[in-house]
Amino acid sequence: MRRAAYTIAVAAVLALPGAAAAQTPELEPTPAPGWAFTPTVTVGWLWDNNVALVNEGFEQDIRGDHLLVITPGGTLDYLGKYTTFRAGYGGTLRRHRDLGALDSYDQRLRFGLTHRPTSRVTMFGRYGFSELPTTEETELNGVPFRRVGSQVHNVTGGAEARLSKLTTLRASYEFVDAAFDHTRILPTFVTGGRSHGFNADLTRRLTERVSLGGLYEVRFATIESQASADEPLVFQIVGGTVGLQLAPHTSLSVAGGLSTLNDKRLDETSVGPFARAGLTHALERAVFNTGYERAFVPTFGFGASAMTEQAFASLLMPVARNRTYIQSSTTWRRNNPVIEAEPALQSFWVNTTVGYAVVRTVRIEGYYTVAWQDTRLAGGRVNRQRVGAQVVLSAPMRIQ
Numbered sequence: 001m002r003r004a005a006y007t008i009a010v011a012a013v014l015a016l017p018g019a020a021a022a023q024t025p026e027l028e029p030t031p032a033p034g035w036a037f038t039p040t041v042t043v044g045w046l047w048d049n050n051v052a053l054v055n056e057g058f059e060q061d062i063r064g065d066h067l068l069v070i071t072p073g074g075t076l077d078y079l080g081k082y083t084t085f086r087a088g089y090g091g092t093l094r095r096h097r098d099l100g101a102l103d104s105y106d107q108r109l110r111f112g113l114t115h116r117p118t119s120r121v122t123m124f125g126r127y128g129f130s131e132l133p134t135t136e137e138t139e140l141n142g143v144p145f146r147r148v149g150s151q152v153h154n155v156t157g158g159a160e161a162r163l164s165k166l167t168t169l170r171a172s173y174e175f176v177d178a179a180f181d182h183t184r185i186l187p188t189f190v191t192g193g194r195s196h197g198f199n200a201d202l203t204r205r206l207t208e209r210v211s212l213g214g215l216y217e218v219r220f221a222t223i224e225s226q227a228s229a230d231e232p233l234v235f236q237i238v239g240g241t242v243g244l245q246l247a248p249h250t251s252l253s254v255a256g257g258l259s260t261l262n263d264k265r266l267d268e269t270s271v272g273p274f275a276r277a278g279l280t281h282a283l284e285r286a287v288f289n290t291g292y293e294r295a296f297v298p299t300f301g302f303g304a305s306a307m308t309e310q311a312f313a314s315l316l317m318p319v320a321r322n323r324t325y326i327q328s329s330t331t332w333r334r335n336n337p338v339i340e341a342e343p344a345l346q347s348f349w350v351n352t353t354v355g356y357a358v359v360r361t362v363r364i365e366g367y368y369t370v371a372w373q374d375t376r377l378a379g380g381r382v383n384r385q386r387v388g389a390q391v392v393l394s395a396p397m398r399i400q
Contacts, residue, residue: 038074038397039074040074041394042392044389046069050064053134056383067094069093075089090107102147109129109130110127159172167205168203176196177194193222193223199216203241203243209245209246213242215238217238234262241253249282251279273294277292278290291311326353328352345375367389
């Protein structure tokens with residue numbers, strides 16, 4: 001059962017386009033032309049009510065602890081006439097007051113490049129890397145929460161071309177590699193996986209408020225475990241899209257069609273519906289996003305079949321525009337098995353930060369996070385909550 005659960009988890013991560021990439025924030029260029037470097041240091045206190053990610057109902061006690069959190073990092077930005085670039089790094093040192101064996105140093109690295117060779121074509125590329133002490137903090141789709149070292153690499157590249165005044169084509173390629181620390185999990189657990197895939201969508205604007213289009217996505221994934229060989233999976237999606245400009249600052253996008261999953265090892269192909277929807281509302285000092293996604297992709301190698309649903313929402317108030325700001329996001333995911341004997345998985349995250357810029361280089365922040373998951377099995381519920389406060393020091397510097 002645990003083996004099947006991890007197989008479902010990694011297959012879902014690698015099969016749904018953008019699932020891993022979502023962990024890397026969109027890279028915004030620095031507003032002034034030229035190069036800029038911004039070093040940052042964050043020092044804070046944190047209370048974690050379940051530091052070892054123990055499941056409720058287990059004989060092992062669920063323990064909380066106080067942590068000292070120090071995060072050095074920085075970003076390097078370039079803004080040119082046709083090119084923007086950003087590189088960022090953040091490393092988080094966590095020192096527990098009582099449970100020193102759980103001390104860790106997390107790392108996140110990202111690069112982003114955008115280049116416009118002509119007025120009609122924009123090329124882009126992104127790379128993201130994270131090394132974290134738990135699977136929960138990766139927020140990857142369908143992964144059971146464990147205190148297991150996790151590494152994720154994500155590479156994306158593509159282009160957007162304006163074929164005519166009313167028609168736009170966007171295409172991209174993505175590679176994802178996810179790995180879990182095999183020395184700390186049972187031999188039957190999946191140790192990771194990788195995938196690569198291509199997606200393209202064509203959009204034509206019918207009016208100032210309405211656009212129609214079509215999309216196609218294909219992804220090749222392999223699941224790795226200590227107990228068996230790689231398991232090849234091929235995911236495809238084809239469908240149509242509708243875009244609506246509901247108001248000057250409000251847009252709605254809807255997509256629907258069919259998804260297929262081919263398991264080459266078992267020589268089986270399954271077909272099911274998929275649907276996506278997203279709403280964006282931009283205020284003067286904040287941006288609100290919400291969306292929903294549903295994909296039915298059975299046969300995950302071990303006879304595991306699941307329908308994945310996801311709903312999300314976020315509120316972003318840029319620090320550069322607001323002295324008092326809020327940054328908040330929430331995600332809910334559910335993996336329902338078609339075969340009753342297979343485990344289900346339901347996950348929920350909330351991340352909220354409230355901050356105040358004392359001066360340009362000093363900010364005070366308070367934050368609250370929730371990570372909750374239920375496998376619907378006895379002792380299969382994990383509930384982790386963290387609350388803390390921190391001081392952020394940053395000093396943007398222009399590079400001549």
